[in-house]
Amino acid sequence: MKSESENREWLDEFMSLKQVSPLNPFTVPPGYFDESAKQIISAIKLEELESGYDFTIPQNYFTQLSNNIQSRVNLEELKTGNGFTIPQDYFDELSISIQSRINLEELKAENEFSVPQNYFDELSSNIQSRINLEELKAENEFSVPQNYFDELSSNIQSRINIGAYVNNEADGHAIPQDYFNNLEEQITARIFVEETLNQDESFAVPAGYFDKLNQAVLNKTVNQDVVKRKKTGIVRRMYETNTFKYAAAACFMVMVGTGLIISNLATPTEHANTFLHKQLSTVSTSDIQSYLQDDVDANDTQHTVIDENTPVNTKSLSDALQDNDDTTN
Amino acid sequence: MSVPVVDDAEILSKFQDEKTRNEAFNMLLKKYQQKIYWHIRRMVIDHDDADDIAQDVFVKVWKNLPSFRADAQLYTWMYRIATNECITFLNKKKAKNNVSLDDVDSSLGDTLAASSYFDGDKAQRKLQEALLTLPDKQRLVFNMKYYEDMKYEEISDVVGTSVGALKASFHLAVKKIEAFLLSKD
Numbered sequence A: 001m002k003s004e005s006e007n008r009e010w011l012d013e014f015m016s017l018k019q020v021s022p023l024n025p026f027t028v029p030p031g032y033f034d035e036s037a038k039q040i041i042s043a044i045k046l047e048e049l050e051s052g053y054d055f056t057i058p059q060n061y062f063t064q065l066s067n068n069i070q071s072r073v074n075l076e077e078l079k080t081g082n083g084f085t086i087p088q089d090y091f092d093e094l095s096i097s098i099q100s101r102i103n104l105e106e107l108k109a110e111n112e113f114s115v116p117q118n119y120f121d122e123l124s125s126n127i128q129s130r131i132n133l134e135e136l137k138a139e140n141e142f143s144v145p146q147n148y149f150d151e152l153s154s155n156i157q158s159r160i161n162i163g164a165y166v167n168n169e170a171d172g173h174a175i176p177q178d179y180f181n182n183l184e185e186q187i188t189a190r191i192f193v194e195e196t197l198n199q200d201e202s203f204a205v206p207a208g209y210f211d212k213l214n215q216a217v218l219n220k221t222v223n224q225d226v227v228k229r230k231k232t233g234i235v236r237r238m239y240e241t242n243t244f245k246y247a248a249a250a251c252f253m254v255m256v257g258t259g260l261i262i263s264n265l266a267t268p269t270e271h272a273n274t275f276l277h278k279q280l281s282t283v284s285t286s287d288i289q290s291y292l293q294d295d296v297d298a299n300d301t302q303h304t305v306i307d308e309n310t311p312v313n314t315k316s317l318s319d320a321l322q323d324n325d326d327t328t329n
Numbered sequence B: 001m002s003v004p005v006v007d008d009a010e011i012l013s014k015f016q017d018e019k020t021r022n023e024a025f026n027m028l029l030k031k032y033q034q035k036i037y038w039h040i041r042r043m044v045i046d047h048d049d050a051d052d053i054a055q056d057v058f059v060k061v062w063k064n065l066p067s068f069r070a071d072a073q074l075y076t077w078m079y080r081i082a083t084n085e086c087i088t089f090l091n092k093k094k095a096k097n098n099v100s101l102d103d104v105d106s107s108l109g110d111t112l113a114a115s116s117y118f119d120g121d122k123a124q125r126k127l128q129e130a131l132l133t134l135p136d137k138q139r140l141v142f143n144m145k146y147y148e149d150m151k152y153e154e155i156s157d158v159v160g161t162s163v164g165a166l167k168a169s170f171h172l173a174v175k176k177i178e179a180f181l182l183s184k185d
Helices: A009-013 A032-052 A061-080 A090-110 A119-139 A148-167 A179-202 A209-222 A226-232 A242-265 A275-280 A285-295 A314-324 B008-016 B021-044 B047-067 B074-097 B101-114 B122-131 B136-146 B152-159 B163-184
Strands: none
Touching: A032 B021, A032 B047, A209 A242, A209 A285, B008 B021, B008 B047, B008 B074, B021 B047, B021 B074, B021 B136, B047 B074, B074 B136, B074 B152, B101 B122, B122 B136, B122 B163, B136 B152, B136 B163, B152 B163
16 A cells, blocks of 8 residues: 555645545544454354354255255145045055054064075085986986886786785695795696596597496496306406596596507507406407497597507407407417 | 554464464454454444444454465455445445435434544544545545555455546545535535
8 A cells, every 4th residue: 555645646636625634533432442353253253153053054955946846846736636546545554554564574584584504605506416417317217118107006016915815824825835836847747637638528429328338348248257257256346436437438548548659659568467458358359349349439449449540440440459459469 | 554564474374274263363353453444434434333344344254264365465355345244234224214325325424423433623524424425336435545545456456346447436536525525615
């Protein structure tokens, strides 16, 4: 600032103003400025105290305030309008729904499931191992016959029943030792015997043939020589029952057949000691020939004493008897 | 005006430090308190009004001094604050009383006449009455030039008006005052 003397030159143009003293005509109370400084300091401290309790606002709060208010007004208008609807009694049930939800969440929190330690860390590797195992199984899949599983239960039941039957000694169904080991041989032998016996069924005889045969033979042999036989010894009745007759006939046929087979395979055996020869030795050849001519047809001896390829007639029979009659030898 | 005892830079430096802030502000008060007060007092005439405004000005200085830019002079910055406070006060007073400018001047004249803190002679009182006939801004410029002997550049920094406009305004104000003084003789 310049000194007053330097700035007073302009007053020369204004004489009336120049006559007025430039000193400050105003005064202040005594000690005012000392008190004023204290008052200013006090005012500043008071201001600081007041500013310490000032509320703070976010930056640009007032700049954005009008926009925020307008947005809020628009939102409220939308709410109060018919834009949104709520279910009936929504607000009445809202508190109950919220409380239920809170209870449910608390229950969930209490019953929280737990997993083993490091479960989730090992989960991926476990899943991969399981996948590999399943793939390996799929590649080496075994196959079963068709309808295997459908029939499996019945098969198992049958097997169980057989096992129970075989092993059930407590029920009294015991079998001899090594029964099953010899079973096949026994069955084979049984079949052979049955077949041999049943061969007789291929021959047919007239009804009551054997009765007549027995009677005829007895009449022509035993009954005629009853006195002679009484003299020579005990006469045994051969045909006391039908069973014995049949058995005797069967045995005769078997023996004849067997003799023929053996005679073809080996040297002829001596038959002088057989019961049949002994019995027939007492019958003359002529009687047998007459018997056969009267009571035996070609079928009776077709498979026994005469070759089936040889025609049956008186001559052939005579030859056969001559060949087999030990008495003539 | 007397040369400041304490440099403004030292005051500002101490004010930046939290520990020496109060000390710096006390130094600032001692240096500029009376200048600011008289600047206000010549505008509002009444001592109590000047006292209130002066306290408000220094409170604002305290608040805004941390953001003060060093490229401006400290005292012109405080004068600007005080000038704005005075203009605001006078405008509020006009609006509050709902009176015309002439009535305001009359009110200030009554205040001047009733004030116990006016020790001027007849010529000084007449000058103050002449000043009250000027617009606030012309009165403001005249006071800073006549009583405080400030340069136009400094006044320009305070009121925010160009130097040329200030010169024109000042000469116009002086002519009005001269005319007032001659008419009342």
